[in-house]
Amino acid sequence: MKLPEDVRQFLARRFQSKHREWLIGDAGEDQWPLEVPLGIPTEQAALRQVDGVRAWVSAWQGWQGVGSLSWCERRWKALGVQLLPEKLALGGPEHVAMWIGESARWERAQSRYRTLTARWPVLAQPLPRYFDVLADYGDADFHRLAEMLDWIANHPQSDLYPRQLPVSGLDSKWLDGRKGLLTDLVAAIQEDSSSDLDFYQRCGLKAPPLLVRMRVLDQALRARVGGVGDITAPVEDLASLNLPVSHVFIVENLQTGLAMSDMPGAVVFMRLGYNVDVLARLPWLARAKCIYWGDLDTHGFAILHRARSYIPALQSVLMDEGTLLQHKALWVDESAQHPSTELTLLTEQEQQLYRDLKQQRWGQNVRLEQERIDWVAAWGALQRTLA
Template identity: 60%
Template sequence: MKLPADVAQLLAKRFANQHRDWLAATTPEQHWPLPIALGLPTEQAALRQVEAVRAWAEAWRAWRGPGELRWTERRWKVLGTQRLPESLILHEPAQAAMWSGEHERWQRAAARFQLMTARWPALAGRLPRLFGVLADYADADFQRLLDLLAWLLAHPNSGLYPRQLPLAGIDSKWMEQRRGVLVDLLAALRTSPQAPDGPDGPDQDAGFYALSGLRRPPVQLRMRVLDAQLRARLGGLGDVTAPVEELARLDLPASVVLIVENLQTGLALADLPGTVAFMALGYGVDLLAQLPWIAPARCLYWGDIDTHGYAILQRARGHLPGLRSLLMDQATLLRCAPLWSDEKVQHGAAELAALTAEEGLVYRGLKQQQWRPNLRLEQERIDWDFAWSVLLRAVG
C-alpha cells in the first residue's frame, strides 16, 4: 500500500530519470497519462493489518494534490463494503514535477524550451539534455544566451574577439564559463560546422571559435632564457611571453629545454648553460610541439608528484618522445614526506602508457593510495638547494 509520501518518493526518482524524455516528447501520449497503482490489498491482507489499511485509506481521503485519485468499492465477506483508493493518474509532467518538488524548475524549463524551439526548431533534439540550463539559468543569463546565439547566427564570420561583441553583459569570462553549452547549441544550429574536430572533438576551444566565427585570442607561452648568449640573440630579453606562432619563428639554438609545471619554480631558476625554460603550461604542454627549434634540444620535465603531474608528463611525451623527467621519482617523494599535501581530485586513468617503469611505479602508488590517500608533493616544496643540484647535474 503506497501512502502519499511513498508516491512522492517514487515520482521524485521518476522525474530525475525521465524529465529530459518528457521535455523531448513530441506527443504527450508517449508518456501520459501516467497511472500509479496504490497497492490495493486483498481482504486477507487487510484482515492481517486492519489499522494500517484504515490509516492508508484515511491518508488518501485527506490528500489534496495534483492528479486524479481513483477509488474503488470492495464487497468483502468479513469486512463488508469498503471504498478504497486504487490508483493515482497523472495527466502531464507538471503534475509529476509538483509531486517531486520540481514544479518551478519544470515550468521554467518547459517555457524556455518552447521559446527556443519556436525560434530555432533545430534545437528541439539538443535542448532536453541541457535541462539544467533551461531550468536554472537566471533570467538575465538566459536572455544573454538568446541574444548571443541570435547575434552569432546573424554574423557567422565576424572575426571579432569575444570582448568586442556589442552585447550588454557578455564578455569573455561569461562565455568561457558557458563554453560547452554554446558549442552544443551552435553545433545544432550550424548546418555546416567549420570546426575540424567538431564540438565533441579533442579541441573544444578550437571548435567553439570555428562554430562561432569569433577570433581566437592568441595562445601565449611564457619562456625564460637562462643563458646570456641566447639572451643576446633576443636583444637581451630573458623573460618572454609571446604568442606561440611568434615563438615558433625564432631561431634559438638552445641545447636544453626545461619544462616546469609551476610559475614560481620557473621564476626561481638561475642561469643554466644553453637552457631555455617554459613554465605554467599545465595540460597545454603539447603547444611546444609547434616550436621547431626545440626538436634538437635535450628536453627535461619537472612537475608536481601527483597524478595530474604524471598525466601532463604523459601528454608532453606524446609530442617530445625523448622527454626526461626530473625530481619525480619515489626517492624524491619519500625524502620530502613532511611536505606532502593533498590532491583534491586525482586523474582518472589507472595507467599511463608513456611513463617509464619508475614513473609508472610512483603513479600506480599514488592511484592505489600506497603512502596515504590522495598524496601530492608540489614541486615548490622540495628543498631548493637539493633541487638545484639535481638540475645542474641534468643540464651538465
C-alpha cells in the first residue's frame, strides 16, 4: 500500500532517471498519463493489518494534490464493501515535478531548452545532459552563456583572447568553470563530433600563454639572463634562453622551490603539476640531468609517469618507501586517488610503492606532501644528486 509519501519518493526516483528524456520530449514511458498503482491489498492482507489499511485509505481521502486519483470498490466477505484508492494518474512531467517540489526547476529548464533549441535545433539531443545548467543557472549566467554561444557561432575563428569578446559580464572566473560546457555545445552547433580540440581550438580563440616559473640556482647562469634569478615567462621565451644547465629540478610545491639555495649549473621548475609536458619544449634540457621530486601520493607518481614520457631519463628523488614511513606523523589524506592501476613508466620500486598506496597498505589514501619532509634531509638528498 503506497501512501502519498511513498508515491512522492517513487516519483522523485522516476524524475531523476527520466527528466532528460522528458525534456527532449521522449517520455520514456509507454504513454502519458503516468499511472502509479497504489497497491490495493488482498482481503487476507487487509485482515492482518486493518488499522494500516484504514490509515492508508484515510491518507488518500484527505489528499489534495496534482493528478487524477482513481478509486475502486472491493466486496470482501469479512470486511464488506470497501472503497479503496487504486491508482494515481499524472498527465505529464510538469505534474511529476509539482509532486516532488521541482516545478520551478523543471519550468526554468524547459523554457531555456526551448530558447536554445529554437536558435540551434542541433542542440536538442546534447542539451539535456546539462539539465542542471538549464535549471539552476541564474538569469545573468544563462544569458551570458547564450550570448557567448551566439558570438562564437557567428565568429568561429576570431583568434581573440576570451576577455576580448564583447560578451556582457564575461570574466576569467566565469569562463574557467564552463570551458567543458562551452566546448561541448559549440561542437554540437558546429556539428563536429571530433574530440581532439580543446576549448580554445574549438571556439577559435587564442589561448593565454602558458607561464612557467623557474628559479636559476647558479650565479653564472643568472648573469646570462641579466642577473634575474626567479623567472615567470611563457615557455616559448624560456626555450630561447639556451642555458648551459647541468641539472634540472622539478618540484611540485612552490615553497619547496623557493627554499632551494644555489647549486652549480642548476635550475628548478615549480608547480607544473600535470603540465610537465611543457618541459619537452625546452631543447636545452636535453643536455641536463633531470630530477623530479613530487608529493608521495598517487598523483605524484602519475605526474612522474607523465613527465617520463617526455623526459625518459628523468630520475626521482625522495619518492621511496623509506621516506614515506619516516614521516608517518605528517601524513594526510589524498582526497581522490589517481584511477590507473599501473603506471608503466615507473621503475619497479616506484611502481610497487604506487601499488601499495592504491591498495591502502598503510591506511586510507595515505599522502605525504613534499614540503613536510625534513628539510635538512631533503636538501642533503638533492645535493647528492649533483654527484
